[in-house]
Amino acid sequence: MRKQIFKIIEIANEDDKISSLYDAVMLLAIIISIVPLGIKQSLTVFFYTDMITTTIFIIDYFLRLITADYKLNEKSAIAFVKYPFTPWAIVDLISILPTLTVLNPGFKLFRLLRIVRTLRVLRVFKAFRYSKSIKIIARVIQNSRGPLIAVCTLAICYILISALVIFNVEADSFDTLFDAVYWATVSLTTVGYGDIYPITTAGRIITMISSMFGIAVVALPAGVITAGYLEALTESKKDTAPTSNKD
Numbered sequence: 001m002r003k004q005i006f007k008i009i010e011i012a013n014e015d016d017k018i019s020s021l022y023d024a025v026m027l028l029a030i031i032i033s034i035v036p037l038g039i040k041q042s043l044t045v046f047f048y049t050d051m052i053t054t055t056i057f058i059i060d061y062f063l064r065l066i067t068a069d070y071k072l073n074e075k076s077a078i079a080f081v082k083y084p085f086t087p088w089a090i091v092d093l094i095s096i097l098p099t100l101t102v103l104n105p106g107f108k109l110f111r112l113l114r115i116v117r118t119l120r121v122l123r124v125f126k127a128f129r130y131s132k133s134i135k136i137i138a139r140v141i142q143n144s145r146g147p148l149i150a151v152c153t154l155a156i157c158y159i160l161i162s163a164l165v166i167f168n169v170e171a172d173s174f175d176t177l178f179d180a181v182y183w184a185t186v187s188l189t190t191v192g193y194g195d196i197y198p199i200t201t202a203g204r205i206i207t208m209i210s211s212m213f214g215i216a217v218v219a220l221p222a223g224v225i226t227a228g229y230l231e232a233l234t235e236s237k238k239d240t241a242p243t244s245n246k247d
Contacts, residue, residue, distance in 0.1 A: 006067035029053045061092045095123045140228035151220045159184040170203040188214040
């Protein structure tokens with residue numbers, strides 16, 4: 001029974017209609033639950049839709065908890081203890097907590113979560129579980145973890161060095177080191193808000209050099225992810241391609 005439940009709540013195969021229906025219901029519940037975030041008015045209908053969608057999320061969380069041993073491939077009670085601390089289980093739990101303050105306002109901890117209304121935005125991440133494209137991207141990032149860490153390290157070093165240089169060259173324009181780090185980050189991404197900028201010739205030269213290097217640094221992770229994504233798509237097509245029987 002639990003194994004059948006696990007097959008239903010996991011990502012559906014193309015020929016599994018029950019699991020596909022479950023995925024569709026969950027995606028619809030997620031969409032309905034985040035609609036109130038785009039509307040400032042607090043309508044009564046939103047209260048009831050929030051209660052209904054949260055109930056669905058609680059049931060989904062419970063079903064995933066009782067099938068944790070299948071999910072983690074551990075046939076022991078430890079799987080049920082470990083599952084609540086997995087990333088997806090944490091996202092599921094945080095998606096539920098804000099609404100529990102309505103059910104029981106006496107929970108002061110949950111009341112604090114209620115203040116941060118935008119916590120419900122995390123429900124969007126629940127939708128990622130039901131998207132095959134997101135799963136491919138996650139696999140790409142995991143497979144390209146080494147190059148991405150190297151690029152991120154390069155970017156952080158670049159930001160810190162640029163910030164220290166501009167902080168000492170443009171002492172009048174940057175009051176704190178944080179302002180310099182903010183400027184370096186904006187220059188790295190070539191956004192250029194214009195709220196903090198150098199006024200001396202030396203500072204402007206540094207800005208030009210920083211922006212040019214920034215283009216190269218930003219392009220590196222994009223290239224790594226794109227190459228990995230194309231490779232993953234090719235592998236996915238090979239896995240789903242029908243195999244011909246040879247006589």
